[in-house]
Amino acid sequence: MNRLTDHLIIISFDCLSALDLPILRELPHFQTLLSEGALVEHVESIYPSVTYPCHATIVTGNYPNRHGVFNNTLLQPGMASPDWNWYRKCIHGTTLYDEVKKANMTTAALLWPVTAKADIDYNMPEIFSNRPWQNQILVSLMNGSPRFQWEMSKRYGHIRKGLQQPELDNFILETTVDTIKTKKPNLLMVHFTDLDTQRHEHGFSSEESMMALHRHNQRLGRILEALKEARIYEQSTVIALGDHSALDEQKAIHLNVLFTTQNLITTNANRKLLDWKAYCKSCDGSAYIYLKNPTDVDTFQKVHNLLNLLLEEPDFGIETFITGEEAAARGADPACAFMLEARQGFYFLEDFSGEFIKTISKKESAADKKYTLACHGYSPEKENYGTILMAAGNGIQKITLPYIRLIDEGPTFARLLGVSLGNTDGKVIEELLTLKEEVI
Incomplete structure (x- = not known):
């Protein structure tokens, strides 16, 4: 050539x-x-x-x-x-x-x-x-x-x-x-x-x-x-x-906090993770949800039901979600159970304690690098x-x-x-x- x-x-x-x-x-x-x-x-x-x-x-x-x-x-x-x-x-x-x-x-x-x-x-x-x-x-x-x-x-x-x-x-x-x-x-x-x-x-x-x-x-x-x-x-x-x-955002979604309250994540008295059935893995403006046991039908259905409930409330910041099979069709990880897309103004973090939805101030962004004022990871669409x-x-x-x-x-x-x-x-x-x- x-x-x-x-x-x-x-x-x-x-x-x-x-x-x-x-x-x-x-x-x-x-x-x-x-x-x-x-x-x-x-x-x-x-x-x-x-x-x-x-x-x-x-x-x-x-x-x-x-x-x-x-x-x-x-x-x-x-x-x-x-x-x-x-x-x-x-x-x-x-x-x-x-x-x-x-x-x-x-x-x-x-x-x-x-x-x-x-x-x-x-x-x-x-x-x-x-x-x-x-x-x-x-x-x-x-x-x-x-x-x-x-x-x-x-x-x-x-x-x-x-x-x-x-x-x-x-x-x-x-x-x-x-x-x-x-x-x-x-x-x-x-x-x-x-x-x-x-x-x-x-x-x-x-x-x-x-x-x-x-x-x-x-x-x-x-x-x-x-x-x-x-x-x-x-x-x-x-x-x-x-x-x-990149897109500006002001609120962080800590889906693992909800998973903890639903016994999908187990922590000790010091809030250290001990075990998990489902875990939200951040990609900033999007996120993967993985199951520790990919064949766990009960956990899959429980997470699916939770996500449907979250979609009904715009203040929870989730715009849409797709299955792992659908994610793979879009070029993403076929091993995930679900892939989530944040609404504009929101992004995902992996914390499993604290607030479910946290509003980010400029002061907090300056003090802690995990908090940002703009990010990427969103759908290219x-x-x-x-x-x-x-x-x-x-x-x-x-x-x-x-x-x-x-x-x-x-x-x-x-x-x-x-x-x-x-x-x-x-x-x-x-x-x-x-x-x-x-x-x-």
Whole structure:
């Protein structure tokens, strides 16, 4: 298969929304992409539309029910801070970076989700220490490219303040620029989370979120300049994309509190979970309900009846629910008993003590990171909830398309580098591509 570009730079601006497009049109470096290349005005995300499943979809071209990453975090009932789907082994089947590596091209990934222990030449995976005895630096080094990460940390580690934003993205930017200049990878995947963080903490259209968009513009400019300084700009293709949008919310639904009162969850005197029959696993704007025993017909029916009662009262915040079979048909986890969609203004948390419905104040959001003012995870069919894609450079047509799906991105990116992801849920969007002779 002929290759359309030598260097593919994929920049994921986490939580970039189609609603941001009027602002991006006014920012000079985003203007460069828009004036020189392609724009997709609405990219339909997946269900649930949360970061880790979305990024697994981007590199596989498949829905979660095929690639196996169904949520950000694992089902670990009662654990205050569940582990995340950090590892490459969480993804079933091949990925974009696997196929590029097989084709003897160089790969790099910077804080790209679900890449811990992946076979990537220059890998700084998104993973954090989640146990008291763990050290963040060692956890990162052990799960990525040790020498590469150590060198980047020596040069630019002073910029970081742990996981705080915007310092984390500033560190990743300097690492990106350095990697472009010194490694010149054929595939570089970068994940920036500044905007997502600001929207969670301050709201979708907050001043802090708008400032993050402006910072992203400057970051994009630095990356474009680095490609020129490395003398590979003319041989490169730059993709800027979002994984999902976000919606403002003010109330948290703690369905496990109700499950506790109905003896579906058992706790001790210290409110520690001892056992469970049914558990609500949050995906922010949506949620899975799992049964400990999937064949427990009585518990299934009891939960089904409870959900029907909750639907009758809008103040309980549940817009709709579907069965596991219906969830699988939408690309979600077939192992769930039910999948819930929150009404706009609501989202799900996993607490099993306290209030059933909690109104979130800005003060509480600032004090406790589990409380947010905007989130994602909702159905991609929600109104004003699409994301976007911009692309410019080798192999890209100058065109505006009204719509593609997130599952279409991976096959299209693979085509740019002359590789294939095989039989995928998504398809190559040939309208975006120039499909001409191979780059030499």
